[in-house]
Structure formats: structure tokens, C-alpha cells
Amino acid sequence: MKKIVIIGSGAASERALKEIIRENVDTFLVVIGKEKNAPYPRPRLPELIEGKLDDSAFFPDALEKYREKNFLFINDEAVKIDRDKKTVVLKSAKSISYDRLIIATGSEAFIPDIDGVSQDHVHVLRSYSDAVRIKKDLSSSSYPVVLGAGVLGIEAALAIKKRRGVNVRLIESAGYILSRQLDEKASAFLEKRLENLGLSFIKNASIKSIKEKSIVLSDGNEMDSDFLLLSCGVRSSVSLAKDAGLEVNRAIVINSNAQTSDKDIFACGDCAEYNALCPSLISFANESARVASLSALSIKAEMNYESPVFSMLVPSASVFTVGKMTDNVVRKEDEESLVSYYLSDSKILGISAINRQSMMMSASKMIGTEYREEN
DSSP states (O other): OEEEEEEOOSHHHHHHHHHHHHHTOSEEEEEEESSSSOOOOGGGHHHHHHTSSOHHHHOOSOHHHHHTTTEEEEESOEEEEETTTTEEEETTSOEEEOSEEEEOOOEEEOOOOOBTTTSTTEEOOSSHHHHHHHHHHHTTOSSEEEEOOSHHHHHHHHHHHHHHOSOEEEEESSSSTTTTTSOHHHHHHHHHHHHTTTEEEEESOOEEEEOSSEEEETTSOEEEOSEEEEOOOEEEOOHHHHHTTOOBSSSEEEOTTSBOSSTTEEEOGGGEEETTBOOOOHHHHHHHHHHHHHHHTTOOOOOOOSSOEEEEOOTTSOEEEEEOOOSEEEEEEOSSOEEEEEEETTEEEEEEEESOGGGHHHHHHHTTSBOOTTO
């Protein structure tokens, strides 16, 4: 019986675990997680804050479900990978042997160096325990602020708005929101729709210092804030892999089989890098976890991730993008939605769609095809 060990308990680990069990191969499976909970869907943490999900819905796959599948969950922290002995050393000093290892350590929130950032009312959202603390702190908050207007910041801000019923301000250092996924015109269209949902944006701004009941912006202006969520990006958790001598760039380098520089070690999710891409997107986590789990089982599988896919499923302000942006743009716009086609000559290299969820299934298939007016 082959023994597969997964390090991590986030979205990629959850997907890898389910893939391995689905294949029903004679395998003993061990998951090592710092959190006491079984692997869970971190991208849905905002729904937990909003109250859309309770704990029973958030953890639908109880540990008991897997125990009959030759499964063991270890609530401990992996501190070393010994490639020669093929073991994972835990913080408790125990060693876990493996035949194949999947690293799904994810990423950590980047915390900027701001005066006052260590105060209790300053939060990040990367774990279930973070969400629990945020819900408690929000109960007495009247002036919530989010630093960072990327997808995580926007989704968290909307969850806070729905939970507290107060407008939420987002501070963004760039000149427009979702600047990695949208061009300026598409971003402006989205911003108006988000404003209608109770969000407001302060752009080209940063925080100089944090006080107990206010924050001071880089231009010297001070604004009320009794709750601050930092959403300033993530950094891949690669220290285990680096210390083990695996090839690491921005993240753990994997090939088309999600294999690292060690033939018996695979990586997936935010901690992995494929073809110089380290997108920190759920689409990448799912695909890399699928391939890593099948490859660990010696089942042939290859990465299919040439055109990064991004989605933000917000009612009346959803965003879907695939491919890359170019300067040659054709737009189709009405009062409710905006679709942008990014072309090279007449070929579609990228698409962004705002409030057009119906395009999610077909847009990826359009990449590389000729643009037609009826698109």
C-alpha cells in the first residue's frame, strides 16, 4: 500500500484529498495541518464572516468521513522534510514517513510595516480562526476599513457590509481597483456597481499610522476607523521546500505533472509555481491539486493552465477574466454589464466580463479564436 502525505489544510489540500479518495486506489493517506480542522475551502471564509455559512456548512466533510478510507489527519506543524529518509519531521518531534509527498502549504498574508499594525483591532483573513476573531470584533465596529482593493479585500468588505449593515471604505495604493485583472475602464465600471452595494474607495493612498479609533493616511488626512482588515497580498509559504533543497523561485517550481525537483514530491496551490506563473487563484489551486494528486498516485495527468482564469462571484458585480490584456480592445457595454475583448490582430487573447456570469463557461474556449461581431 502506497503512503501519500499532504502538508497543509487549505483549498489545494482539500482538493487533493478528495481527488485521491475519489480514485479509490489502495493508498494510506496522511494530512498534516497546523489547524485542528480538516482541510477546508479558504476562499469561502468571507461567507463565514457574512453569516451566509455556519460551521456545519463550512466543514461539510467531517474527519470521520475519511477515516474509513485509510486516512489519518495529524494536527501538528511540519518543520522539516528529510528527503533522504523520506520523512516529514513535526514540531512535536514525531517523524512521518512517505512514499509520495504533496506540499500544499499555501501562502501567508503580507503585513506591511505600519506604525500601530500590531493592535488588536487590526486583522488579516487567511484562516478559520481569523474569521472567528473578525466576527467577534465586528460586533462593536462602526467604522470598518479594508486596506487593499484586490479580490480578497473586496469580497471581505462586502461580507463586512452585509454583516454590520454599515458602509465599508477600502484604501487602495493603485489608481484603480483590481488593477491586476482589469483595465482602467473596466475597473471604473465595476467600481460604480460596488459603490451601489455599499463600498467606497480611496485610491492612490496608503496608511501611514494606525491609532485606536482612527487611521492616518500617507497624505496626512485622518479618518475614523475602529476595525481594520489588511488585504495587501500574500507570500507563498516555501520555507519547508527551500530548506529541503527543492527548486524554489517565487514559489516551489513544478513541472507539467506538478512534480518538484524531487521525483517523489509534488506541490500545488499558492505555494507552487508553474511556467513562471504563481497566480494565487482558486482556478490554479484546483488544477495543480488535481494533477499533483493523480501524479502522486502514478496516474498520468498534466497541467492545463496556459490562460489564467480569475472570477469574483458577487451578485450584480461579478467579474470573470481569462487570458491577457492588450491595447487593442473591443467592448460591448450596456447599463448592467461590460464585456471587453483583448485582441492581437483579430485573434482574442483575453476577455473580461463584468456582471455576465453566463460567459464563464464559453469565454475560455474563445481564447486564440478569431473575434466576430456576434461574440
